[in-house]
Amino acid sequence: MKPVFMRYTKNDIINFIVLLVLGFLVIPNVIKSDYWYTSILIPWLCLTIAALGQNIVMGYTGQLSLGAAGFMCAGAYACYNLMLRIQDMPFLGALILSGLIAAGLGIIFGLPSLRIRGIYLMVATLASQFFIVWVVDKFGWFKNYDLSGATTFQKIDINGIPFHSGYMMYLLVAAIVVVITILAINMARGSTGRNWMAVRDMDIAAESMGVTLLKTKLQAFAINAFLCGIAGALYTYTYLKTVEPFAAFNISLSFKIMFMAIIGGLGTISGAFIGAAFILLFPVVLNAVGNNLFHGMIDATIISSIEQIVFGGLIITLMIFEPLGFAKLWETIKSKFRPKSQTS
Amino acid sequence: MVDKRKFKIGEPILEVKNISLTFGGVKAITNISFNVLEHEIRAIIGPNGAGKSSMLNCINGIYKPQEGKVIFKGEELKSITPNIMAQKGISRTFQNLALFKRMSVLDNILVGRKLHTKSSFLEVALQLPRATREEKVNRAKSEEIVKFLEIENIKNTEVGKLPYGLQKKVELGRALATEAPILLLDEPMAGMNVEEKRDMCRFVLKINDELGATIVLIEHDMGVVMDISDRVVVLDYGKVIGDDIPDIVRADQKVIDAYLGVAHD
Numbered sequence: 001m002k003p004v005f006m007r008y009t010k011n012d013i014i015n016f017i018v019l020l021v022l023g024f025l026v027i028p029n030v031i032k033s034d035y036w037y038t039s040i041l042i043p044w045l046c047l048t049i050a051a052l053g054q055n056i057v058m059g060y061t062g063q064l065s066l067g068a069a070g071f072m073c074a075g076a077y078a079c080y081n082l083m084l085r086i087q088d089m090p091f092l093g094a095l096i097l098s099g100l101i102a103a104g105l106g107i108i109f110g111l112p113s114l115r116i117r118g119i120y121l122m123v124a125t126l127a128s129q130f131f132i133v134w135v136v137d138k139f140g141w142f143k144n145y146d147l148s149g150a151t152t153f154q155k156i157d158i159n160g161i162p163f164h165s166g167y168m169m170y171l172l173v174a175a176i177v178v179v180i181t182i183l184a185i186n187m188a189r190g191s192t193g194r195n196w197m198a199v200r201d202m203d204i205a206a207e208s209m210g211v212t213l214l215k216t217k218l219q220a221f222a223i224n225a226f227l228c229g230i231a232g233a234l235y236t237y238t239y240l241k242t243v244e245p246f247a248a249f250n251i252s253l254s255f256k257i258m259f260m261a262i263i264g265g266l267g268t269i270s271g272a273f274i275g276a277a278f279i280l281l282f283p284v285v286l287n288a289v290g291n292n293l294f295h296g297m298i299d300a301t302i303i304s305s306i307e308q309i310v311f312g313g314l315i316i317t318l319m320i321f322e323p324l325g326f327a328k329l330w331e332t333i334k335s336k337f338r339p340k341s342q343t344s
Numbered sequence: 345m346v347d348k349r350k351f352k353i354g355e356p357i358l359e360v361k362n363i364s365l366t367f368g369g370v371k372a373i374t375n376i377s378f379n380v381l382e383h384e385i386r387a388i389i390g391p392n393g394a395g396k397s398s399m400l401n402c403i404n405g406i407y408k409p410q411e412g413k414v415i416f417k418g419e420e421l422k423s424i425t426p427n428i429m430a431q432k433g434i435s436r437t438f439q440n441l442a443l444f445k446r447m448s449v450l451d452n453i454l455v456g457r458k459l460h461t462k463s464s465f466l467e468v469a470l471q472l473p474r475a476t477r478e479e480k481v482n483r484a485k486s487e488e489i490v491k492f493l494e495i496e497n498i499k500n501t502e503v504g505k506l507p508y509g510l511q512k513k514v515e516l517g518r519a520l521a522t523e524a525p526i527l528l529l530d531e532p533m534a535g536m537n538v539e540e541k542r543d544m545c546r547f548v549l550k551i552n553d554e555l556g557a558t559i560v561l562i563e564h565d566m567g568v569v570m571d572i573s574d575r576v577v578v579l580d581y582g583k584v585i586g587d588d589i590p591d592i593v594r595a596d597q598k599v600i601d602a603y604l605g606v607a608h609d
Contacts, residue, residue, distance in 0.1 A: 002584040063490045069368075130429070183470070186469050186471055187465055190479060191454070191457075191468055191478070191482070192465040192469070194451055194454055196447065197444060197451070200446075201446055202443065204406060204426065204438075204442060205518075207425070207426040207427050207443075208404060208406075208435070209435070209455050209458050210430035210431060210459040210522070211455065219465055223465070275429050307472045
């Protein structure tokens with residue numbers, strides 16, 4: 001029989017086990033406050049999934065796309081309607097179906113990539129951002145004719161087990177992230193990922209090797225939308241809970257997800273995690289630091305402006321010194337500490 | 345020499361007939377016809393701008409010629425795209441290198457295995473048996489090619505960081521990985537030093553001799569061409585001005601004129 005972990009190196013498995021222990025043993029035992037789960041860990045993990053999708057389409061396949069929030073909106077409302085309209089719909093089933101619905105939309109909105117490229121493609125993909133959110137907002141059916149214009153999402157129960165507390169929802173989201181990450185790593189390192197990168201680096205050569213541009217590009221767009229759809233559903237069910245489409249899925253969310261992919265490191269899986277953490281958490285950290293250090297000394301509005309400046313400055317510095325993002329930076333640091341014999 | 349060949353030169357495997365290609369008002373290729381026999385090394389030579397690369401691009405489907413046809417294994421090809429030609433069994437390298445710069449040498453070669461990989465992205469994601477089996481075979485084949493081209497020491501290096509000569513080798517490796525019966529090599533020795541050129545010649549001969557691949561080769565270095573090719577077609581200003589074995593082509597006055605730059609009247 002073939003070994004199960006044939007294609008993973010020893011380091012991969014060690015990393016994996018460390019992360020699993022950290023995520024499912026250390027964090028649940030150490031962190032007791034609900035705030036950490038509901039306001040930091042859950043949104044971080046949800047947006048990590050979206051950033052992972054963005055990274056696949058942009059970092060691996062090289063197709064600039066800006067419309068993650070549109071697919072997240074599609075996923076969220078698909079899940080809402082599936083849960084609402086189909087009796088005894090299991091949550092995980094609805095989640096996967098809403099990912100598939102988003103993937104279908106991803107294929108449609110990915111079609112321009114066959115004709116245009118680069119920054120122009122990015123503009124074309126904005127269509128998903130505006131169109132999907134507009135449709136959801138315009139037709140009351142999607143929101144179940146709620147007069148307030150907002151939608152309150154159902155509570156999650158799986159097999160009779162309630163996932164209502166921050167702690168439980170964290171476990172659910174973390175488990176889904178683990179599965180998705182493994183699948184993404186398998187694809188990225190296997191023939192699928194090589195096809196993506198071939199299209200990114202030199203499409204004409206890829207075609208001459210038998211890689212079909214149409215299929216490969218649309219596949220990347222579909223997987224991106226699938227992940228964004230799942231991210232959107234989880235984001236609304238476990239974090240936002242009550243949603244107004246235009247407010248929740250605006251273009252700034254799409255930009256944020258794109259920045260997560262870029263700052264974390266295009267073409268890396270770990271980059272999605274680091275990027276999401278940076279974009280989401282760093283303002284929180286800065287805020288805490290600013291308020292604690294300079295409290296009373298400087299006006300609060302000035303502190304918050306300075307925070308923005310520091311944040312922007314950090315992004316610029318990082319992009320100048322390490323355009324490949326945090327994941328690459330981390331690799332460089334690691335290789336500095338590695339014994340010389342292993343570096344080759 | 346010919347007698348010792350493991351793969352005897354056979355029937356025409358590839359034929360181009362009356363190909364004409366224009367870009368706007370510029371005639372790149374005018375009414376070119378020639379054929380390629382199975383298992384031979386066929387060289388296309390000519391001065392700069394003679395239309396050599398355009399010719400390969402027409403065969404490969406990157407350019408669409410306005411007139412003419414390409415016949416492969418006796419069958420006239422109706423629609424020619426790089427993808428279809430890859431599936432038919434024509435692989436190529438590019439004049440100005442078209443490698444996947446941010447991927448490792450081994451990964452570049454592995455992309456060449458694309459047509460031998462049938463598993464879908466779902467099978468790859470879930471690591472189903474067929475995907476792992478194919479991956480194993482593809483890796484083994486690619487390692488073989490790495491060994492064959494003597495580039496084991498750089499197999500995990502990012503291609504963009506390699507010197508030109510090595511990149512050319514990687515590109516040859518990628519074309520080899522497809523196991524296509526016909527290889528179109530666009531100036532595989534351009535920009536190489538004497539030693540690298542000698543190496544490359546050795547590989548080209550070895551590929552032809554041991555693997556039986558038919559090779560269509562564009563080259564500037566006349567010495568190299570005369571040494572390794574079986575037949576040579578000479579282009580000048582988009583037209584065929586000579587088509588024969590190296591010794592006859594070398595003595596042809598028109599060819600000499602073209603290379604020495606005699607005024608056209």
